[in-house]
Amino acid sequence: MKTYAIALIPGDGIGKEVVPAGRQVLEALARSRSDLHFEFEHFDWGADYYRRHAVMMPHDGLDRLRAKDAILFGSAGDPGLPDHITLWGLRLRICQGFDQYANVRPTRILPGIDAPLKRCSPEDLDWVIVRENSEGEYSGVGGRVHQGHPIEAAVDVSMMTRVGVQRILRFAFGLAQSRPRKQLTVVTKSNAQRHAMVMWDEIAHEVAEEFPDVRWDKELVDAMTARMVNKPDTLDTIVATNLHADILSDLAAALAGSLGIAPTANLDPQRRYPSMFEPIHGSAFDIMGKGLANPIGTFWSVVMMLEHLGENEAAQQVMRAIEAVTSDPSLHTGDLGGHATTAQVTDAVCRFILEPGRR
Ligand code: NAD
Numbered sequence: 001m002k003t004y005a006i007a008l009i010p011g012d013g014i015g016k017e018v019v020p021a022g023r024q025v026l027e028a029l030a031r032s033r034s035d036l037h038f039e040f041e042h043f044d045w046g047a048d049y050y051r052r053h054a055v056m057m058p059h060d061g062l063d064r065l066r067a068k069d070a071i072l073f074g075s076a077g078d079p080g081l082p083d084h085i086t087l088w089g090l091r092l093r094i095c096q097g098f099d100q101y102a103n104v105r106p107t108r109i110l111p112g113i114d115a116p117l118k119r120c121s122p123e124d125l126d127w128v129i130v131r132e133n134s135e136g137e138y139s140g141v142g143g144r145v146h147q148g149h150p151i152e153a154a155v156d157v158s159m160m161t162r163v164g165v166q167r168i169l170r171f172a173f174g175l176a177q178s179r180p181r182k183q184l185t186v187v188t189k190s191n192a193q194r195h196a197m198v199m200w201d202e203i204a205h206e207v208a209e210e211f212p213d214v215r216w217d218k219e220l221v222d223a224m225t226a227r228m229v230n231k232p233d234t235l236d237t238i239v240a241t242n243l244h245a246d247i248l249s250d251l252a253a254a255l256a257g258s259l260g261i262a263p264t265a266n267l268d269p270q271r272r273y274p275s276m277f278e279p280i281h282g283s284a285f286d287i288m289g290k291g292l293a294n295p296i297g298t299f300w301s302v303v304m305m306l307e308h309l310g311e312n313e314a315a316q317q318v319m320r321a322i323e324a325v326t327s328d329p330s331l332h333t334g335d336l337g338g339h340a341t342t343a344q345v346t347d348a349v350c351r352f353i354l355e356p357g358r359r
């Protein structure tokens, strides 16, 4: 019997609805198998915590997470607080504090989902986007001076390091190599950004030589949006900078049917620190507190967590339950055009995990 220590950080908005749903799924999984056990610790960090303590998480927060095997995260973002406070104070503090430099975002059209690309079949879209998660446009380097005066100036520096670019490209080539098509697209913008992105391209050529069996190509980020829509079958594994991949992965999620389905993993591939798993969506102010959030993105994130822990059989068990549930339109939430609630979808996934033969 293996026991895993899981930190739960629901955060804000619908994070508070989907993370408890994710816990229910993990509990159902543990009940259905004799080889797995989870110990959960719940952390009430986020905007409500900020209103009491003027910080999103306590100063020793990282130390309290350090010994966990994994973190399941919801969302950071509150209608009453500026987004840069909530994002930097919680999610980015954990990502950067634990050097989770690889952000991995699989995209597939799950069975039963009506996706917007009418000219392609679901098999044409099977991607993994790798997002650089520690530097680039979101490195936090910059400043703002003379606020409110006509001479006010503000700078955000996109900082890229050879070490940072090399390690994310190595990770992406390695991931591409592990997938059947062994194919990688490196997204760039070296025509316009003529310093860091040129270095990015050069390092891509260098790293590619370490992976002779991976076919790879380069695409400018603007052209990439059109290629994702028009020729989805020409893509498999994709790697891009922090900002580029942030945008491309929301597009990918929409092309797969809904933001509510898409999962992501913030990985420390060297396993020095716990990795963090979360749906890619945010707090969803328009539906929060109503029990209408689609929990599938969180459940798929749980699958990625189990894969990272080496529990591949358990991961497949949860994925099969997810696919059984998406196949049934009466279990679709509002974002998928249905009327099901978070609780109904969660119960159905748990039921399938416990009794795959009977629904
Ligand atoms: P959002 O993802 O919260 O919402 C965009 C739209 O998608 C909304 O209409 C919402 O209702 C819908 N949606 C998202 N997830 C859904 C789900 N699971 N089920 C059903 N519908 C869903 O993005 P936003 O509006 O740009 O951001 C809202 C807040 O969330 C902001 O404060 C933002 O900073 C924050 N945010 C946080 C994260 C994060 O912590 N990782 C990510 C994105 C946004």
Ligand code: MN
Residues within 6 Å of the ligand: 246, 247, 250
């Ligand atoms: Mn985003």
